[in-house]
Amino acid sequence: MDVDALNRFLTDLSSSEVFSGVVRLEIGSDVIFESAYGLADRAWGIPCTPRIRFDTASITKLFTAVATLQQIEAGAFALDTGVIEYLDLTHTALSRAITPYHLLTHTSGIGDDAEEESGERYEDVWIERPNYSVTETVQFLAQFVDKPPNFEPGAGCRYCNVSYVLLGLMIERATSTTYRDYVTSHVFAPAHMDRSGFFRKDIVEPEVADGADPVTDADGRITGWRRNLYSYPPIGSPDAGAHVTAEDLIRFHTALRAGRLVGAESTAAMLTPKELHGPKWSGMHYMGYGFEFEVCDDDNVVCYWKEGINCGVSGWLGHYPAPDLTVAVLSNMENGAWDPIRAIHRLALAR
Numbered sequence: 001m002d003v004d005a006l007n008r009f010l011t012d013l014s015s016s017e018v019f020s021g022v023v024r025l026e027i028g029s030d031v032i033f034e035s036a037y038g039l040a041d042r043a044w045g046i047p048c049t050p051r052i053r054f055d056t057a058s059i060t061k062l063f064t065a066v067a068t069l070q071q072i073e074a075g076a077f078a079l080d081t082g083v084i085e086y087l088d089l090t091h092t093a094l095s096r097a098i099t100p101y102h103l104l105t106h107t108s109g110i111g112d113d114a115e116e117e118s119g120e121r122y123e124d125v126w127i128e129r130p131n132y133s134v135t136e137t138v139q140f141l142a143q144f145v146d147k148p149p150n151f152e153p154g155a156g157c158r159y160c161n162v163s164y165v166l167l168g169l170m171i172e173r174a175t176s177t178t179y180r181d182y183v184t185s186h187v188f189a190p191a192h193m194d195r196s197g198f199f200r201k202d203i204v205e206p207e208v209a210d211g212a213d214p215v216t217d218a219d220g221r222i223t224g225w226r227r228n229l230y231s232y233p234p235i236g237s238p239d240a241g242a243h244v245t246a247e248d249l250i251r252f253h254t255a256l257r258a259g260r261l262v263g264a265e266s267t268a269a270m271l272t273p274k275e276l277h278g279p280k281w282s283g284m285h286y287m288g289y290g291f292e293f294e295v296c297d298d299d300n301v302v303c304y305w306k307e308g309i310n311c312g313v314s315g316w317l318g319h320y321p322a323p324d325l326t327v328a329v330l331s332n333m334e335n336g337a338w339d340p341i342r343a344i345h346r347l348a349l350a351r
Contacts, residue, residue: 001025001325001347003033009343014038017214017222021315021331022050023340024246028324029254034246040209040332042225053195053208053243054330056315057308060242061164063187065104065290066256067179068167069266070186072100076174079104087169092145097153100170103163104289105275111147112160113140122161123231123311132202134233137168137179157275157287161239168238179238191255193248198236201229208243209332211312228312240310246328249317253326273301303348307341309334316341320348 003025013019020038024031036048072078077086079101084094094110102108114122125143134140144162151158168179175182180198188196199205211228236242244252259267273286273293286293294302305318314337315330325348331337 001032001323006033006343006347007035010035010037010340013339019331019336019340020048020333021054021209021329021336021340022048022052022246023344024050024250024328025344026250026326040207042210042212048209048332049207050247051195051207051245053197053199053205053245054315054332055209055211055236055308055310055313056242056244056249056330057240057310057313058161059244059249059306059308059315059317060236060238060240062252062290062306062317063183063242064164064167064171064179064238065270066187066261067171067183068100068104069262069270069289071171071174073263073266074174077170083166083170087166087173089141089145092141093148094145095149095153098166099153100167102153103160103167105157105287106159106163106277107155107157107275107287108153108160108163109149109151109156109158110160110163110166111144111149113143113147113162115150116161117159123228126230126232131230131233134237135235137165137172137237140165140237157277159277159287164239165237171238180236183242187252187261188248190260191248191252193244193251196242196244196248198241199243201234205243209330211310211332213312213334226311228310231311240308244330246330249315249328249330250326253317253319271304273304303345307337309337314338318345323348 014037022036025033036050038048040046040048040052080099083098084096098108113125114120172179199208212225214222215224215226217223255261270289273288275287277285277287284295291304293304296302303318303320308315311334318327327344329337329340
């Protein structure tokens with residue numbers, strides 16, 4: 001892989017204020033590239049460094065998937081447990097047929113709080129409800145439990161943020177602790193994700209990137225920057241919002257593959273495609289337990305990944321089995337990560 005060309009490309013993106021963030025690539029256990037670009041804080045002109053922690057948005061779902069499988073292994077519940085009865089939500093519009101398997105694979109049919117596959121934006125959820133009022137997992141329920149379903153559980157595959165909110169509630173009930181405390185102790189710690197955590201926006205935390213997106217005029221010129229303070233809750237939840245470094249994100253993947261987070265059967269399940277979602281890139285797109293998969297015609301996995309996107313946030317953790325390449329891209333811009341990801345994807349497949 002021509003990492004010098006990649007660095008030039010990323011530098012150009014940064015100079016054009018199209019990308020700010022960190023990119024790290026590892027082949028096997030060898031770091032072949034890591035570099036930081038642009039500003040972590042635009043108000044004060046603080047540059048990004050590899051030590052900066054970034055909001056991961058929906059990449060957090062990977063940590064929730066692992067925590068769920070840990071509790072399944074512990075016998076707290078099973079993949080086919082009735083979620084709605086387990087959580088005492090039988091008074092809601094949610095189907096009693098929903099299981100953790102449906103939640104993990106986005107096949108529950110639940111009406112999401114923001115139907116992103118239909119083009120709805122998550123920040124619009126907070127137009128009428130103060131985002132600062134939702135800091136605990138149970139407080140998300142009001143946003144979706146009475147919405148009509150999109151389909152019956154198992155009858156389709158549609159990305160659903162709140163399915164992971166329900167998984168977080170199951171983890172909390174099973175462990176008698178908060179989701180964030182559980183993940184910190186049972187996912188971050190054994191993965192040696194020493195700089196990762198759930199950091200509140202309204203509390204100063206050193207070396208955390210400030211999310212912001214450009215404001216442009218009619219000609220596309222940047223006239224200012226808009227922070228993401230009101231675009232989602234002030235602290236992370238089971239569906240989004242953990243903060244990590246690029247190095248820690250790859251440490252998570254390494255620990256998962258090495259069997260340090262869940263047992264062999266659960267590890268294999270995490271790294272195996274489950275439910276067809278549709279065409280993607282050059283193959284077919286499958287959902288798994290947190291990860292998503294591109295599968296080519298010979299049923300080989302081209303790559304698997306989890307992306308995250310929100311106002312002032314974008315990121316990607318991906319793995320290419322053939323070259324054993326693992327990629328972490330983290331950005332404090334909503335559209336920052338996508339050009340780097342596309343470029344790395346082309347390089348990874350150019351063999």
